[in-house]
Amino acid sequence: NAGVTQTPKFRILKIGQSMTLQCTQDMNHNYMYWYRQDPGMGLKLIYYSVGAGITDKGEVPNGYNVSRSTTEDFPLRLELAAPSQTSVYFCASSYAGASDTQYFGPGTRLTVL
């Protein structure tokens, strides 16, 4: 049982490039989340999903897109990378929603130059 896994661990992008951050969980959790954490700041919710085929915006969705075609996977896509998207990205999952705790992946550190 690997829990929540994320790839890559590190990535450097040039302005305007695109990339997909991968997130997979093997706990059969319905809910999945993407957060970003800027230096010295708390986590901010980007997007979340309550189940396969259903996604919704969080606090800071601009510049990102997500999809949830399976229960296990919840990729986050950056279409036109900007320096403001330099951050550490965490994926998380929970079995239920509001009543349940979230389990986090190890994070992806992204730098946009």
Added chain:
Amino acid sequence: EDKVVQSPLSLVVHEGDTVTLNCSYEVTNFRSLLWYKQEKKAPTFLFMLTSSGIEKKSGRLSSILDKKELFSILNITATQTGDSAVYLCAVRDYGGSQGNLIFGKGTKLSVKP
């Protein structure tokens, strides 16, 4: 606007000391409060609190919630160098089908030998 405020932002203590970390919140529809420990990478879950006055305890860590005064504290007794980390407080509200999780900026705890 919903917000979670943690204090202090950073703290340096010596091994064996007892520390108290504070978390105050303002949310429209409070559901639960969670504490996480974040070392180098992903946050790891510590406690979830939903009821006032009921202490949650795990080893040397304990936490309690006051829903009237809108705050929680996290206590760590007999601190060890392994307790050095950023401690995150997050509050979940009833907003949306999954309940939004609003994070504070964290308290950085450094425990010196």
